[in-house]
């Protein structure tokens with residue numbers, strides 16, 4: 182087999198076989214096929230696309246390129262969740278304990294963040310003493326014991342995806358639905374999930390800017406899951422503003438805890454319940470979404486989900502008292518107000534801008550080597566639809582020091598808000614659901 186023939190076949194609109202895709206991915210992983218040939222192939226895929234079967238073969242070739250986690254020693258159906266990324270997205274910290282409290286085991290591997298704010302792993306490390314590295318045996322034993330463990334990704338999972346993603350990044354081939362879908366699903370499959378729930382974001386702050394494209398991406402991922410025997414469902418949610426009010430690691434942990442207390446922001450709570458409902462159904466602990474939702478709400482109200490969070494924090498070396506005393510989380514020395522310079526109704530809040538603002542304060546990484554400041558970040562005081570008068574506080578900046586740089590960040594936050602003189606109705610958060618039965622708009 183020769184890479185050039187495979188590139189030519191795809192360039193001419195042909196359908197690649199399992200063997201051809203395995204040949205490309207294995208050869209690329211081993212360094213036997215050069216970057217320039219994979220770049221040409223990725224561009225051919227960008228223009229010609231891939232059918233569901235090809236996309237599934239590519240996914241499995243990438244999933245098999247490195248370590249694969251065997252979760253079979255864990256009892257029950259293991260359901261994983263993945264988000265296509267969002268500013269202020271702390272859903273894993275809420276969904277993990279919530280779903281585990283319903284009896285569905287959650288054995289999750291998460292990433293660190295690059296750019297914007299931290300990833301789930303960084304957020305958990307904002308709790309002093311929290312260990313995000315467990316041995317395989319500790320990981321499995323903890324899930325069997327308390328139903329939940331979240332750890333960092335192992336160093337050698339899906340190396341082919343890592344290499345290909347970096348190549349796509351510099352060859353203008355990221356925005357290809359089959360390439361994104363196979364990249365995401367290869368990581369979930371290598372992580373050992375039996376079933377997968379996807380949180381696909383749409384809107385100005387997301388990868389996919391339109392609902393139609395987001396649905397196509399969701400469908401591609403659901404088809405891969407179905408094709409390889411993993412039940413998969415996807416929810417499409419709006420990202421025209423950040424989720425919840427908090428952006429920044431300790432601030433987001435606090436908001437997650439508030440949500441587990443039952444007093445979290447409405448949008449965050451609604452998304453967590455919706456995603457968790459699918460996980461509980463796929464995990465076999467409810468026979469319908471309605472039954473799952475009732476069970477989840479009962480677990481929130483009874484304090485069972487919060488108790489699960491405390492057990493989880495304790496098991497991974499943190500202090501469970503953090504769930505009742507926010508002052509145990511890192512606190513920024515200064516809190517500055519960002520005030521509105523105009524009257525009006527909040528029309529939109531650019532999520533990426535607020536993520537960048539939090540990063541500039543130290544909440545995220547500009548490079549892989551950057552050290553995160555867990556305490557700093559932004560809390561919004563106004564969201565889309567709110568009425569604002571000149572001089573009202575739009576957001577708070579939690580900062581390490583007050584200086585010219587923080588004033589610039591304040592200006593960035595102010596300009597991330599746009600206003601209308603007419604009342605604004607926020608767009609609904611949940612837009613559609615995609616399962617193997619098709620797309621359903623809400």
Ligand code: URA
Nearest residue numbers: 346360361362364365
């Ligand atoms: N996220 C991924 O993991 N892969 C992509 O290709 C795009 C987003």
